[in-house]
Amino acid sequence: MKTSTALHIVSGKGGTGKTSVAGALAMSLAKAGSKVLLCEVEGRQGFAQLFETEPLPYEERLMARSEDGGEVYVLAIDPEAALLEYLQMYYRLGRVGRLLDKFGIIDFATTIAPGVRDVLLTGKVYEAARRRVGGARSDFVYDAVVVDAPPTGRIGRFLGVNDDVAGLAKVGPIKSQSESIMTMMRAPQTSVHLVTILEEMPVQETLDGIRELEGDGIKVGSVIVNMVRPPLLSAETMAAMESGDLDEAAVSAVLDSVSLPAGAASGLLEGGRAHIERQELQNEQHNVLESSGARLLTLPRIAGGVDVAALGELAPFLKELA
Numbered sequence: 334m335k336t337s338t339a340l341h342i343v344s345g346k347g348g349t350g351k352t353s354v355a356g357a358l359a360m361s362l363a364k365a366g367s368k369v370l371l372c373e374v375e376g377r378q379g380f381a382q383l384f385e386t387e388p389l390p391y392e393e394r395l396m397a398r399s400e401d402g403g404e405v406y407v408l409a410i411d412p413e414a415a416l417l418e419y420l421q422m423y424y425r426l427g428r429v430g431r432l433l434d435k436f437g438i439i440d441f442a443t444t445i446a447p448g449v450r451d452v453l454l455t456g457k458v459y460e461a462a463r464r465r466v467g468g469a470r471s472d473f474v475y476d477a478v479v480v481d482a483p484p485t486g487r488i489g490r491f492l493g494v495n496d497d498v499a500g501l502a503k504v505g506p507i508k509s510q511s512e513s514i515m516t517m518m519r520a521p522q523t524s525v526h527l528v529t530i531l532e533e534m535p536v537q538e539t540l541d542g543i544r545e546l547e548g549d550g551i552k553v554g555s556v557i558v559n560m561v562r563p564p565l566l567s568a569e570t571m572a573a574m575e576s577g578d579l580d581e582a583a584v585s586a587v588l589d590s591v592s593l594p595a596g597a598a599s600g601l602l603e604g605g606r607a608h609i610e611r612q613e614l615q616n617e618q619h620n621v622l623e624s625s626g627a628r629l630l631t632l633p634r635i636a637g638g639v640d641v642a643a644l645g646e647l648a649p650f651l652k653e654l655a
């Protein structure tokens with residue numbers, strides 16, 4: 334029974350892994366048996382790349398199926414197509430819409446003001462999250478909608494654009510639709526997740542993002558700490574390096590005892606020190622995030638980057654969100 338559709342909005346600093354995390358989250362939800370719609374809104378064809386398919390048209394495509402009957406559909410939301418669809422749906426302007434398109438008016442409307450794009454994009458997400466299989470009391474089509482959303486710098490405006498519209502329109506269907514969208518953005522079944530890596534700038538941007546969104550009445554569900562490097566050295570080894578007990582002579586002796594070139598010792602120690610330094614920086618940033626009180630979920634760094642197989646590896650780390 335799909336008596337509600339969960340909405341997961343994935344944002345974060347550019348390049349921290351929003352597209353990968355949105356994909357992994359969709360897989361994780363499907364593994365739990367859900368029917369999921371994974372949407373992208375930036376016209377970048379990120380999911381076509383990730384799932385190694387041709388560019389996706391404006392159409393919900395089945396991309397993956399889990400053993401438990403869960404499914405991931407993918408949709409690249411295009412604001413121009415969304416506007417045509419909207420005109421057709423609400424005003425039955427199919428032919429007129431195509432004519433407007435021919436004269437470049439649709440293009441004009443969707444590029445002239447970034448706000449208009451955001452209204453159309455969030456409008457389509459709203460439509461998918463509210464779609465039912467039949468009449469008003471029937472089940473929802475999707476258990477969950479996952480959005481690969483704009484980065485933190487633009488997420489407040491993207492999610493809040495309908496507040497502005499509701500404020501502009503005095504009465505009528507546009508006002509009520511934009512109010513309904515804002516209600517959905519602030520509803521308990523909606524969560525905004527911010528992806529970050531454990532470096533100073535993205536962590537700061539995450540904290541700013543939490544503050545901005547919460548100021549707009551939108552709650553951040555969790556911070557997804559991505560590309561975390563696991564510690565490779567034991568606490569004893571680190572202590573021995575720090576105290577100087579594990580010096581070049583000691584490492585050379587060990588290398589020599591297993592017939593490896595003793596000359597590699599200084600390079601190994603150098604690598605070890607760099608690793609410890611990176612771990613310390615990671616820990617520092619982890620503490621900063623923890624002090625913000627946000628719920629943290631950690632994803633490991635996958636060697637070689639994220640492809641379809643890696644999505645399956647990352648999915649279990651997100652199952653708390655299912």
Ligand SMILES: Nc1ncnc2c1ncn2[C@@H]1O[C@H](COP(=O)(O)OP(=O)(O)OP(=O)(O)O)[C@@H](O)[C@H]1O
Pocket residue numbers: 345346347348349350351352353354484559560561632633634635636637638639640
């Ligand atoms: N957990 C991970 N382990 C290893 N590599 C990762 C991980 N997550 C993401 N990446 C890699 O980092 C790069 C950026 O990831 P992705 O495209 O998902 O980020 P993004 O935030 O969507 O970027 P953009 O801001 O450009 O949209 C990609 O090459 C991806 O494969």
Ligand SMILES: [Mg+2]
Pocket residue numbers: 351352353379481
């Ligand atoms: Mg992306």
